[in-house]
Amino acid sequence: MLLAIDTSAGTSTAVFDGEKLLGFVEHDDPFGHAENIGNAIAEVMANAGITASEVTAVAIGRGPAPYTGLRVGMAAGASFAMALGIPLHSIMNLDAVALSHGQAKILVSSDAKRKELFVATYDQGKRVFGPAVLKPEELGKFGGFAQVEGKCNAELVGRYALWAQASGIDLSDSSALYLRSPDVAPSAGKRVTG
C-alpha cells in the first residue's frame, strides 16, 4: 500500500494498492500547506479504507516547485515513513507529469514565481533537458516540443513511484530539488555616519 504526498502546487494525497488508486484528496489552496497536510493524509486513508499501519511505502514530490509549500509535504512524508520504518521514495515533479504523457515529445513547465518557469523536456519517455529555471521567452528554443502544463499532484507522484520502482530507478535522494540559491547576498555592512 503506497501513500503519495505532494505539495508542489496545492496539497494532495493518494493511496495505491498495487497499481490501483484507492483514494485521492486535493486541497487546492496554494498557501495552506501546513494547515491542510494533516487532514489530506487522514482523509485519503479514510477514503481508501486503510489505517496508517497498512501503508508499506511513502512517495513524495521533491520539486522543483515553490519551496515553502513543497517542504511541508516532504517533511510530513519523511516523518511518516520514518515513524513506520517504511521506504520513502522521492520523485522529481516534472518527471511525474511527463510520465503521464507517455512517449510524446514534450516540454513540461510549472510556475517558478518571479515570472520564471521550472522547465524540463522529454522525448521517448526520457528527460533530455532540465530541470532548469527559465524565463518564458527562453522557451522559444525548444521547437518541436509540445508544451505541457506541469502542475503535479499526489496521484502523478504515486504513479511515477510505482513505475520507477518497477523500472529499477533510484528514488532514494530525499532532498528538495532546489534550482535557486537562497535569495541573499552577504552584506558588507553599511556606515551609519555620512
Add this chain to the structure above:
Amino acid sequence: MEFLQLGKEHLTTVMDLEQKLFPDDAWSSASMAAELDASHTYYLGIFDTELIGYAGLSTPDGSFSSDIQTIGIAADKRGQGLGRKLMQHLIEKAGQLGSEQLMLEVRADNQAAIALYLDLGFVQIDLRKRYYQPAGVDALIMRLAIRQPIVLGIESTCDETGVGIVQGNRLLANALHSSMDEHSKYGGVVPEVAARAHLEAIRPTLEKALAEAKLSMTDIDAIAVANGPGLAGALMVGIGAAKGLALAHNKPLYAVNHLVGHVGADVLERGAVELPTIALLVSGGHTSLLLVRQLLNDVELLGETIDDAAGEAFDKVARVLGLPYPGGPQIDKLAAVGTANIRFPRGLTLPKDMEKHRYDFSFSGLKTAVARHVEKAQDAGEEFSKADVAASFREAVVDVLLTKAINACKDFGVNRLLLGGGVVANARLREEAQKRCDANGIELRIPRFQLCTDNGAMIAALGSQLVMAGREPSGMGFGSESTLEVTQVQTP
C-alpha cells in the same frame, strides 16, 4: 457534598476533625498549619455543610515522587466510598504534578484502608516494625506506580532543529541540529537557509532523539510542535513533520507556543515552574518580558523589543567591530578584557519612554551609537579599544534588560525571575542578574544552557504539561503563526 482544596484558613476546622480522628497521635496545630500553607502540598477536604474528611499530598520540588501525608473520614461518614474518592483525586493530582510514584504508609491493623489501597493499585514494598507509637503498631509502606506520558516535541522556529523527548517532567532526550554556521556568512539568520536546513535535519534529529531516549516511535504517547512565533517557512517544516509523525501512529498532536516553551523548560530542571514568575526571554529573535501566573492558562506579555532583538544587536555590533557571527560569544570574550568606560544609551529608559514603554526594549539606537563611536575614531585615525567598546556595549544591553526585568518583579510583587533564550549564554548577563536579584530579594532561575537556547525538549515539556492537565489535543488544521501571541499557549 463538595470537594474543596484546603488552605491555612481551614486550620481550625481541620484540627477539630484531626483530633477526633486521631486522639492518640494527632498532628500539632503548628504542623498542620505548615502543611496546609506549604507550596509543595495539596490538601483536599470533603464538606457536607461541615468538614467530614480530608487528605493531603506532598510533592517536594524536583522530586518525581509524591506522598500521601494523611487521610481521614469522620467516623459516621465511613463506608460510603468517600476515602476512595479522596484518594482518586490525590492520585490524579500527583499525576498532573509529574510524579512517577505515590507512596503512603498505613497501620498494619487498618484492614479497610489496606484493602482500598490494594484495590487502587498500590503494592506493599516494605514493613516498618512498631512504627506507630505509643500503640507499637507496624506500618506497611505502599507504592503506586504512575505512568507519565512520553511526549516528543519538535522545535523549528528559527535556526535550530530540535527534537526533545520527555516523560512527564523528566528529560529523556534533547537532540539538536543547528544551521548557525550556514548563516554566518550572511551575518544573521536567513529564513530560506534556515527552512532548507530544517528539512535536511528533521529526520536525522528525530532519529537521534529516539536513540538518545532508547525509545521507538511506538513508545511515544503524544507529539508536540512549536507553531509560533517564528519564521513561517521554518515553522512549516516542523509542523509538516509533526503531523506526519502523529498520523503514522495515530498519536495526539499539540501545537504549542515557542515562547511559553522557554518558560516551561524549567519543569525539566526542578519538576515544576515556580509561579508566578517574571520571565525575561532574550535571543536573536526575541526580547520579551512576560508575567506568568499559570503556565497553561495565564501568561501575559508585559513588553518586548520594538526594533532589534538583543541577540541581533550583538550580531550587528560584532560586525561593526569586525568580529564573526554569531556576535554574542565574540563580544563576551572581547568584553572580558575591556572596561565598560563608554556610556552608550539605554533604549526606552528616559522618563517619557518609561511611561509608554515601561517594559519594552529598543536596541537599534544603541547599535547606531556604537557604530558612530567606532566610525568617528576610525575616521580620525585614532586608536581605540575594541575591548572597551565591546564591554561598554554589553554593559548597556545587560543594564537595560535587567533594569526592566527587576522593575517588573517589583511592580507586580513577583519575587521570581526566570531567564531564557540564547543570550543567557552571556556571562555578564548571568552575573549581573544574580547580583541584582540578590539585592532585591528575588529568586533567579536560569535553566541549564541547553534548555535556554531553542530546543525540542522545552516544546515536549510544555506538551507534556498539557497532556498531564488533560487538555484536548490540537486539531489537524493549525498552521504556522509567525506572530503568535504569548496568551495563546496552545493552538486548537
